[in-house]
Amino acid sequence: MGAMAPELSVVVPMFNEEQVLPLTAARLRGVLDGLGVGYEVVAVDDGSGDATAGVLAGLRAGWPQLRVIRLRRNSGHQAALLAGLMRAGGRFVVSIDADLQDPPEAIGAMWRLARAEGLDVVYGVRADRGADSWFKRVTAGWYYRLMRRLAGGQVRAHAGDFRLLSRAAVEALRGLPERGPVLRLVVPWLGFASGEVGFRRAERAAGRTKYPLSRMAALAADSITSFSAAPLRVATWLGLAGMLLCLGLTAAAVAAFLLGATVPGWASVYVAVLFLGAVQLLCLGLLGEYIGRLYTAVQNRPAYFIASDTADDTARDVASGASADSAGVGWPAPMVNSRR
Numbered sequence: 001m002g003a004m005a006p007e008l009s010v011v012v013p014m015f016n017e018e019q020v021l022p023l024t025a026a027r028l029r030g031v032l033d034g035l036g037v038g039y040e041v042v043a044v045d046d047g048s049g050d051a052t053a054g055v056l057a058g059l060r061a062g063w064p065q066l067r068v069i070r071l072r073r074n075s076g077h078q079a080a081l082l083a084g085l086m087r088a089g090g091r092f093v094v095s096i097d098a099d100l101q102d103p104p105e106a107i108g109a110m111w112r113l114a115r116a117e118g119l120d121v122v123y124g125v126r127a128d129r130g131a132d133s134w135f136k137r138v139t140a141g142w143y144y145r146l147m148r149r150l151a152g153g154q155v156r157a158h159a160g161d162f163r164l165l166s167r168a169a170v171e172a173l174r175g176l177p178e179r180g181p182v183l184r185l186v187v188p189w190l191g192f193a194s195g196e197v198g199f200r201r202a203e204r205a206a207g208r209t210k211y212p213l214s215r216m217a218a219l220a221a222d223s224i225t226s227f228s229a230a231p232l233r234v235a236t237w238l239g240l241a242g243m244l245l246c247l248g249l250t251a252a253a254v255a256a257f258l259l260g261a262t263v264p265g266w267a268s269v270y271v272a273v274l275f276l277g278a279v280q281l282l283c284l285g286l287l288g289e290y291i292g293r294l295y296t297a298v299q300n301r302p303a304y305f306i307a308s309d310t311a312d313d314t315a316r317d318v319a320s321g322a323s324a325d326s327a328g329v330g331w332p333a334p335m336v337n338s339r340r
Helices: 019-037 051-061 078-086 104-117 134-151 167-174 183-190 215-225 230-258 265-297 309-326
Strands: 006-015 037-043 067-071 092-095 121-128 159-166 195-201 304-309
Touching: 006 078, 006 104, 019 037, 019 051, 019 104, 037 051, 037 078, 051 067, 051 183, 067 078, 067 195, 067 309, 078 092, 078 159, 078 167, 078 183, 078 304, 092 104, 104 121, 104 159, 104 183, 104 195, 121 183, 159 167, 159 183, 230 265, 304 309
Parallel strands: 006 037, 006 092, 037 067, 121 195
Antiparallel strands: 067 304, 092 159, 121 159
């Protein structure tokens, strides 16, 4: 008989979080132990260069539900989050950052709401961002308004990567061909029944932010380019605008020529340069549309590489023991309960 999957998996991507980890572990364990259900905590070490790996090893010695996945190199927050989601085995999977700005205490409310209303996705929505700077609040508002316009109204405003997914939703993510999706846009796009739980966003409990302005700008750029062809269409619209402007300037040049207000040959060269430049820009825009689609289809590089997973080590240890106790009896693959 195969091992039963836990009711709840909590995925925690982290990079250089040695200072905040003891605080995060204490609060998270208190919340999860209080739910009274089987759970696992999947800590994804995204190639940390500090003592994060050592702190996790120490925590795991006294916390059997803690599972540690290490990536070979720093692959980025979204890649680490995806690695945890793809390896989590729970019936419901919650993702939360390690900095305690998203409160672990909201996990119970998200899980109960999903069970009570049969939801596949429950978003943690930042109802109060008072702990953020004015600049962060303004840019976040711009980001979500832009994403809702590009990706559709199903994108929840001020819903980051603190969310609960059912096993069905996780398997749908697993089936997507994308290797580096922006999850806060892809998850709403899947169309599963969803709800939300509001919370007050707190200040980082310890350590330094891993999302400075440069990374926030990179996330915005990834969100736009991975979910919309709008940047490519800019060249097309510029080409069309250039053609319209060319027509107007052509008329002005002809009028100037008829009025004798030009030097010989100026009008023809002027019009030719304008027209050819506008047509070239239009053609580049059209080519960019197709090249961008081809590029997205053929880019198939993995978003991350797994260095180790303590669940694999445990499975090997149990398999060795089972082989010693009973010849010919192997370790069965873990069973994953599908919600639907």
